[in-house]
Amino acid sequence: xxxxxxxxxxxxxGPFSAGKTEFIRSISEIDVVxxxxxxxxxxxxxxxxEATTVAMDFGRITVDDDLVLYLFGTPGQRRFDFMWEILAExxxxxxxxxxxxxxxxxxxxxxxxETFRAYAPTPYVVAANKQDHPEAWSxxxxxIALRIEENVKLLPCVATDKESVKNVLLELxxxxxxxxxx
Amino acid sequence: xxxxxxxxDFSTTxxxxxxxxxxxTGILHLYEPIITDETVIDGAGNKRKKVVPGxxxxxxxxxxxxxxxxxxxxxxxxxxNVLHKAGKLNAEQARVIRERGAKYSDKAMALMLINxxxxxxxxxxxxxxxxxxxxxxxxxxxxxxxxxxxxxxxPPAERITVPIDLKNVIMEITRxxxxxxxxxxxxxxxxxxxxxxxxxxxxKFKGVHLSVDEWRVVSFINPKNxxxxxxxxxxxxxxxxxQVVYGLLxxxxxxxxxxxxxxxxxxxxxxxxxxxxxxxxxxxGVVKRLxxxxxxx
Numbered sequence: 435x436x437x438x439x440x441x442x443x444x445x446x447x448g449p450f451s452a453g454k455t456e457f458i459r460s461i462s463e464i465d466v467v468x469x470x471x472x473x474x475x476x477x478x479x480x481x482x483x484e485a486t487t488v489a490m491d492f493g494r495i496t497v498d499d500d501l502v503l504y505l506f507g508t509p510g511q512r513r514f515d516f517m518w519e520i521l522a523e524x525x526x527x528x529x530x531x532x533x534x535x536x537x538x539x540x541x542x543x544x545x546x547x548e549t550f551r552a553y554a555p556t557p558y559v560v561a562a563n564k565q566d567h568p569e570a571w572s573x574x575x576x577x578i579a580l581r582i583e584e585n586v587k588l589l590p591c592v593a594t595d596k597e598s599v600k601n602v603l604l605e606l607x608x609x610x611x612x613x614x615x616x
Numbered sequence: 617x618x619x620x621x622x623x624x625d626f627s628t629t630x631x632x633x634x635x636x637x638x639x640x641t642g643i644l645h646l647y648e649p650i651i652t653d654e655t656v657i658d659g660a661g662n663k664r665k666k667v668v669p670g671x672x673x674x675x676x677x678x679x680x681x682x683x684x685x686x687x688x689x690x691x692x693x694x695x696x697n698v699l700h701k702a703g704k705l706n707a708e709q710a711r712v713i714r715e716r717g718a719k720y721s722d723k724a725m726a727l728m729l730i731n732x733x734x735x736x737x738x739x740x741x742x743x744x745x746x747x748x749x750x751x752x753x754x755x756x757x758x759x760x761x762x763x764x765x766x767x768x769x770x771p772p773a774e775r776i777t778v779p780i781d782l783k784n785v786i787m788e789i790t791r792x793x794x795x796x797x798x799x800x801x802x803x804x805x806x807x808x809x810x811x812x813x814x815x816x817x818x819x820k821f822k823g824v825h826l827s828v829d830e831w832r833v834v835s836f837i838n839p840k841n842x843x844x845x846x847x848x849x850x851x852x853x854x855x856x857x858x859q860v861v862y863g864l865l866x867x868x869x870x871x872x873x874x875x876x877x878x879x880x881x882x883x884x885x886x887x888x889x890x891x892x893x894x895x896x897x898x899x900x901g902v903v904k905r906l907x908x909x910x911x912x913x
Contacts, residue, residue: 442894443894449659450657450658450659450660450661451657461910495906495909495913497906497908498905498909501905501906503906512661512662519891522891523891524891524894525891525894526895526898527895533659536659537621537622538624538658539659540625540659541625542658542659542660543659553891554890554891556894556895569620571619574638575634578634578637578638579626579630579634581872583871596913600913603910604910604911607903610895610903614895614899614903
């Protein structure tokens with residue numbers, strides 16, 4: 435009889451174009467299942483990115499025969515925020531992605547962070563993405579700008595770099611472990 | 617490194633808060649906003665016109681988190697003009713000093729004026745301080761200007777700089793702002809939150825000038841007292857308490873905390889359903905296996 439498969443879920447959230455899909459794509463062992471919508475040339479989003487997530491992104495990391503980690507990326511646009519609560523159900527923790535080079539998205543990032551905090555008292559980390567961008571705000575500046583408490587991890591991140599993504603996920607897992615131990 | 621943005625997304629008060637808390641040195645440049653036909657998207661996916669920097673309208677200089685100098689497009693900050701504006705020199709005196717003293721630096725000019733008994737050192741310090749503050753308070757009324765903060769740049773050595781504590785500036789800005797700006801609502805979405813003092817509050821409050829109302833609010837600060845309860849005790853309206861607390865928050869004098877048993881919700885949003893955290897159903901061994909796997913990838 436095959437062993438019972440245990441699945442663990444983490445949510446990757448953040449504002450529009452923060453790099454959530456890229457984050458999952460960098461670490462997932464399967465091609466990310468994206469429910470993307472192409473952006474038409476008439477749309478304001480045309481030129482900023484080729485497609486935008488409308489329902490969720492889905493990635494997977496298989497640990498062994500009986501344990502799998504699922505990564506769910508939320509849609510960034512507010513009009514799809516009804517999906518957030520559904521995706522948050524049963525999450526072990528969450529990552530809030532912030533585009534460090536776009537201060538126009540900081541307000542939304544903070545709002546999303548507070549919304550997810552309100553869903554469940556699960557551990558979370560903030561990933562200061564696009565740290566390789568010349569106009570990126572430093573993690574220290576972002577902590578003040580977003581009013582992130584000192585006890586919350588705010589990590590530099592480049593979502594296209596697997597090692598950077600691994601570091602963010604590991605730090606989240608360490609926080610989860612720490613909470614379990616207390 | 618430069619911090620770039622627009623006051624529409626990150627207000628002057630928020631920039632000053634960042635500079636104050638991070639004890640930054642540098643120069644903040646503020647520009648005329650030029651609205652283009654190009655459309656950009658904010659973090660929520662909403663469209664808006666792209667704003668690009670035009671002509672420079674003001675600069676604010678900072679040293680280790682303190683405001684030290686300001687210039688505005690139409691005010692060159694020449695010492696003679698500053699003293700004239702402060703009423704220490706008349707128009708004719710200022711004109712003559714500007715003409716004859718063109719080759720001297722502000723510091724050299726100040727020494728000559730003091731030695732000639734035109735002004736005292738205290739007059740100069742107070743006049744520059746007031747000139748700087750007038751520009752800052754004017755800048756805080758700007759709402760859509762692009763900005764660039766260049767770190768580790770200082771004003772020319774010949775300029776006279778007077779350090780001004782940003783905590784008092786921030787408090788004064790919030791006192792002057794009579795209407796609730798969006799960032800006040802965002803930073804204080806929920807009046808059921810409580811307040812606490814940061815570490816070493818004695819140092820933070822040193823040199824800070826608070827109004828009677830602000831001191832009354834401070835006297836009720838305790839992680840068990842919600843902001844709503846403090847407002848009631850101080851007989852303040854929601855708008856009044858928001859403005860006082862926002863000023864205290866931005867000046868780094870207090871911090872928001874959840875009072876015992878409170879669930880955080882966002883203003884203007886539906887109350888989220890509470891979800892059972894998976895941390896209560898998953899064993900630590902599972903997390904350790906996940907850690908080992910991710911390390912291995």
